[in-house]
Amino acid sequence: MFTDYRQVQHLKKCDELIEYYKSVGMESFIDAIKKSGLTINPYDSKWRNKKLFQEIEEELVKINTVDLASWRQMLKESTLINDLYTKIFQLESYVLTKNIRPENECAAFIMLLEKYMFFISNIMDGKEKKNENINLQFTTGLGYENQLTDIEQYAQIFDHCSLVADDILKYLLFFKAKDIDKAYEATVEEQGWALEHIKTADVKSVVNTLTKEWQFFDRKIDEKGGKVTSSCESFIFKDFQILKERLANRKFIIHNDISIMQDFNKVLDLEEGINRDEKRAKLFLKEMLAVENLEYNGIVQKKDLTYVVKISKLVRAYAVLQNMVLNFMKFRTMDSNNLGNICLLTTKEYILECFTENGISLESVQDIFTILTLENYKDFYDTPIIPYNDKYLLIPSIVAHIDISQAILSCVNQFNFRGEAFEKKIIQILKNRGIICEKKLYKDESGEYQCDVLFLLDRELFICECKAWSEPRTIIGFYNQLEKMYDAEKQLTRIANKYVEEINLIKSDLKIDCEVESIHKVVLSANAIGKENFINGTYYIDYSTFHNFILRKAPSINFYNEGIEYQYRLPGFDEYEGDITASKFMKCLKEPSSNKLMEINTEEKQRVVSLGETEIEYNVLVCKESIYMAPDRDIDEYTNGLEKVYSLK
Structure with missing residues (x-):
């Protein structure tokens, strides 16, 4: 299913690509070529790889055993895509x-x-x-x-x-x-x-x-x-839509919980946060990252350089930039044709000074400035400091509306602390419910076998691997997460096989005095999992679904209107009722309620976009009903929509 397309991106010569083809076969070769983007030209210029692919086809023709039908279909589709880009630049x-x-x-x-x-x-x-x-x-x-x-x-x-x-x-x-x-x-x-x-x-x-x-x-x-x-x-296409909507839903729930906190609107200080967006981001990130505070390091990669920076200080830096543009907007004139009157045009020295005045240490300011400065391969929503000649520029309306928590999750490549914190949180949740559970490390001459969480329900043992991957925001990011899911299955299977061999020792360590009738492999993910939740005998479940099941929090639709919380309890999820049992948990693993609800609320529609004289017709997946109620929407209209989607009447 997965090919090393990144390797192909670095192959520039015909003979190199032919050698790669010989090593993997036609199906994997085509898949890697597609994913590498080598056949696509999205620019207003000639396709530089045209001659290369003519040479590749000539070499493939020489290999008499090769069926070129699928290869030529891929090139045909590539040509159609490139023609669309050409027409864009003729608009x-x-x-x-x-x-x-x-x-x-x-x-x-x-x-x-x-x-x-x-x-x-x-x-x-x-x-x-x-x-x-x-x-x-x-x-x-x-x-x-x-x-x-x-x-x-x-x-x-x-x-x-x-x-x-x-x-x-x-x-x-x-x-x-x-x-x-x-x-x-x-x-x-x-x-x-x-x-x-x-x-x-x-x-x-x-x-x-x-x-x-x-x-x-x-x-x-x-x-x-x-x-x-x-x-x-494809299931991946549908999964990605479900995943995006689930992430948006989770963000909405957390933000709503934050907004109704009694102390959220109290006077802020330098320690608490210099504006409400900073405070909201801190509360959100602590929930998402499963930590008590943000005094941990995150790793950010830019080109070939790696920066280590405290999450709390990176959050503060975004808030400083917001305050800078908000102050600027109070006095600017919007009828001007001068860039410095419309946007905040300043110097590096002034931005660094604002950082240090707001509690960011001298040791960190330079790295943070570099991290937040736009480069050609970074999203300017996450890196809002724009180099402009010998100065730097902030676009006020965009900077003022930055979702700081989302920017952090996007620009930080790795949270080193997240995995360990996540494991501890899972074990604590289980122990609070009286469930036998432990973290286990087994060693013998063949190597180390560390299980993040082992727990017993009835006579069934669950061997769990905890994964705290970053949230995928893009198509490529989601594909990369699927790769990680398959890698996690291989890792967990190796551990589970050894634990099955040593089951008596495992029972002794966990003080289990009954026969273990079944053993199940489970990957617990900190971020959302779509419908692809069973791979080679391994179940995948995300923290949100797992947490709600253990706490017996049955699926519901929640929304707020004028400060009042409304809730629809959804029927048909009896696994959330009564005591926790192995059979109920297995039902939760096989049919996660969160995915089922999101699937019910998803429908396919056809869209048409005009590109000059050419029409493009394509299918998309959309929500039937919004996950939150807009402030200017009639509450009866919204609730009627929910009742129709979820068959509540």
Whole structure:
């Protein structure tokens, strides 16, 4: 199922790739080539690998035993994708951006982006009057604004524009204007043309997603009668959607719990947090990372360098940047065409000074500044300090709305403490319920066999491996998590086989005085697990589902309206009733309630996007009903929607 596509990405010559083919066979070769992206050209330039793949096919033809049908199908689909990218760069919106003077393009786009995001955020916050001060009109914008009345939908536009703007910004800064002395002013007309960048990127983001799903989720792409059709039915595709919605649901629940805490709105201080976003992020991360405080180190990798930084200080740094832009926004003028009047343009020295004034040590500030500075392979939502000539820039409306906890989970590559803390938390939960459990290390001449958690229910023994992987936010991230799941199965099977051999010793250590009738392998994950939860005799369950089962917290739908919590208890989950038994836990493992509920709330829809004269029709998975109630939505309408989805009446 998994191929070493990363190795293929570094092979640049025909003979190297042919040797790789000979070592793995055609099926794995095609899979690795697809995932490597070597056949895809998403740029406004000639495909540099065209000659290479012509040479590869010539060599494959010489190998008479090779059936090239699947190879040529892959190349056909690659050509269709590349044609879509070519058409993107022929769109009128993209052509209009060429009217902007090269030296002005970065300033024009950044000012446009800030004014547009300011416009959207004012609508989200009910402060539309502030939009009168903007010297650009967004009555048509991207075509959304006149059609929307729901705050939730405006929030989705804000998030979406943040994502698509990321590609544009990095393209302009690190490619197109890399060697240009960038201007600090741009005309209103140039800023208007810069909006066309977002319109182009809006379409390109669809093609980017379809391409990644083709690479990693086995999405099919075809062309019929001038229309490009695409469908994806793989379990990975469905799992990723369920996973995203479950993560969003978990975030929403934690944030709601935080918002109704009695002391959340108390006066803040330097120790507690310099703004409420920092306090919220700290509370959220402590829950997500299963720790009592954030005075632990995280590891961040940028290029070939590794930085070790305290999580608490990284959280503080984001909060400092937020306060800097919020203070700046109080006095700026939105009718200006000067970048320094619209965005916070400053120096490295001033940012470092703000960090140290807010409790970040001199030893840490330089590393934190580097971590939070944008580079061409990092997301600017997570690295918001933008290098601009000899200065640094913050885009106020985006920085002010950064989800600090999500930025931390994204930019930190590894939490060294997380696995150990997670194991302790699992053992404590089990012991609190009177369940026999231990962490076990067995050694003999063949090696070490460490089991994170062993526990007994009735006469059945559960051998568990605890994994605290980072939350996957992208298609590639989710694919990488699946790889880790398969690796965890191999690791746990090795341990379980040894423990079966030494079952009498295990029984003695756990003080088990009965016969063990069954042994089960379980991987406990700190982050969400989708429907792919049974691999080679090993069950996978996430902490949220496991925790709710042990605490007998039956599945429910919870939401808040005007400070009141509403709850629907869902029928059909009798494994959560009464005492904990092995049979009930096995049902929980085989049919996790969280996945079942999310699957009920998910449906497939067809979407169509126009790319010039070409239409792209593709399937997506969406929620039937939102996981939370928007502030401006009628409560009866929302509850009726929930009752319909979950058959509550």
